[in-house]
Amino acid sequence: MTAYLGSKKTIIDINTTRSIIAVLFIAVAGACMFILQPVYVQGLVGYLHFSESDAGMIAAAEMFGLAATAVVTNFVINLVNWRLLTLIFITLATAGNLLSVGVTDINLLIMARVLAGLGCGGLISITFIMMGLTQRSDRNMALIIVCVLTYGALGLFVMPSVLQGFGVDGVLIFFAAFCASCLLFVAYLPCNHQMHEQVVDDVASYSRPIKLLTLLGVLAYNLAIGIVWVYMFLVGTDAGIKEQTVANILTASQILGIAGALLVVVFERRFGRHLPLLAGIVGGAIAIGLLLGKPEFLLFTLGVCAFNFLWNFSMPYIFAVLADFDARGKMVAAGVSLQLIGFAFGPAIASAMLGDANYTLVNTIAIVLFIVSAILLFPGLRVQDKHYAATGTCN
Structure with missing residues (x-):
C-alpha cells in the first residue's frame, strides 16, 4: 500500500x-x-x-x-x-x-x-x-x-x-x-506539487474590488450554465421533440462544444482575449433566447448547438483572464470553486422557479445572468486592457 x-x-x-x-x-x-x-x-x-x-x-x-x-x-x-x-x-x-x-x-x-x-x-x-x-x-x-x-x-x-x-x-x-x-x-500521479521555489514575475497590481467583481461575474456565468443545462433535455421533449431526437441534438452540440474549445487552442490570442470572451457570453444569452416558449425543431437545434459551442469557447478565456489577475494561481483556484458552486446552485434555482414546467421562466433567468456576468466582467477586462496598452503586451 x-x-x-x-x-x-x-x-x-x-x-x-x-x-x-x-x-x-x-x-x-x-x-x-x-x-x-x-x-x-x-x-x-x-x-x-x-x-x-x-x-x-x-x-x-x-x-x-x-x-x-x-x-x-x-x-x-x-x-x-x-x-x-x-x-x-x-x-x-x-x-x-x-x-x-x-x-x-x-x-x-x-x-x-x-x-x-x-x-x-x-x-x-x-x-x-x-x-x-x-x-x-x-x-x-x-x-x-x-x-x-x-x-x-x-x-x-x-x-x-x-x-x-x-x-x-x-x-x-x-x-x-x-x-x-x-x-x-x-x-x-504525482504525490505533491514537486515544484522548486520559483520567482514569480512581477504582475500588475489589481484592486480587490476589481477582482471581486470579476469573480462575481464568473459565478453569475456558471449559475446561468447550471440553470440551463440541467433541464436542456426536458425543454426539448416538452416542446414535442422525440427523446432520441433531443439526444441526437445534444450529441451534436457536444461535438460543437469540442470545436469551440479547439478553436481557442488554434487561435489563442490572435484576436485578443476580451472581445471573444464578451462575444461568447452575450452570444450564449442569445442562444438561450431561441429556446424560450416551445421551440420548434430548428430553433431548438440552433439554440442548443450555439449554446454548447459558445460555452466551451468562453471558458478557456475566462480562466485565462483569471490567471492574469494573479500569477500564483489563486484567482484560478477560486474560479474553479465558483464554477462548481454555480453548477450546484443553478439546478436548485431552476427547480425552485420551475413551477408547472415553466421552462421559459427558467431560461429567462439564465439569460439575465449571462448579461449580468458580462457587465460584472467588463471592469476587470478594461483594467487589464489598460495594463496591456501601458506595457505594450498582448492580451
Whole structure:
C-alpha cells in the first residue's frame, strides 16, 4: 500500500505521456455524471417517476457535493498526499453511485448523490491542479475539455437506449465502474506539487474590488450554465421533440462544444482575449433566447448547438483572464470553486422557479445572468486592457 501511494519525495514526471493520460482519464471520470446530467434527469422523471422539480433537486444535491469538495480541496491540497486524496475521491464517487442503485426514496437518493458528488468534485479539482503543473498546461487543459466533451457526446447519444435497456440502475452501475477503474491510474500521479521555489514575475497590481467583481461575474456565468443545462433535455421533449431526437441534438452540440474549445487552442490570442470572451457570453444569452416558449425543431437545434459551442469557447478565456489577475494561481483556484458552486446552485434555482414546467421562466433567468456576468466582467477586462496598452503586451 505504501509503495502504491508513494511518499511526498516520490518523483513522478507529470509531463510523461502515461501521467497525462492518467490525469485525463480521471478527469473524465470525475465529470462522468455532470456532463450527462440532462439525460439522467430525464431518466429520473421518465423511469423513476420523480417530478421535474424533484429531479432538479436531486441533480442539485450532487452538484452541491461537487462544489463542496472543490472548495475544500484548495485548502488541503498541499497538506495531504495527492495519491491518497485521489483514492479517497475515487472511493466516495464509486460508493455514492453504488448506493444510488435501486433507491426510489428522494431523501435517500439525495444523500447518495451528495456522496457521489463529493468524490467527483474532488477528482475534477485535483486533475485540474495537476494539469496546471504540466509544461504545456494550456494545451493539456484544452485536452481535458475535449476528452470530457467527447465522452459527453457519446454518452448523450447512447443514454436513451441504455435507459430503455437497463434502466437508471444500469447507468448508475456504469458510473460506479467508471469511477472505480480510476484505481488503475493512481500510481502514475504525482504525490505533491514537486515544484522548486520559483520567482514569480512581477504582475500588475489589481484592486480587490476589481477582482471581486470579476469573480462575481464568473459565478453569475456558471449559475446561468447550471440553470440551463440541467433541464436542456426536458425543454426539448416538452416542446414535442422525440427523446432520441433531443439526444441526437445534444450529441451534436457536444461535438460543437469540442470545436469551440479547439478553436481557442488554434487561435489563442490572435484576436485578443476580451472581445471573444464578451462575444461568447452575450452570444450564449442569445442562444438561450431561441429556446424560450416551445421551440420548434430548428430553433431548438440552433439554440442548443450555439449554446454548447459558445460555452466551451468562453471558458478557456475566462480562466485565462483569471490567471492574469494573479500569477500564483489563486484567482484560478477560486474560479474553479465558483464554477462548481454555480453548477450546484443553478439546478436548485431552476427547480425552485420551475413551477408547472415553466421552462421559459427558467431560461429567462439564465439569460439575465449571462448579461449580468458580462457587465460584472467588463471592469476587470478594461483594467487589464489598460495594463496591456501601458506595457505594450498582448492580451
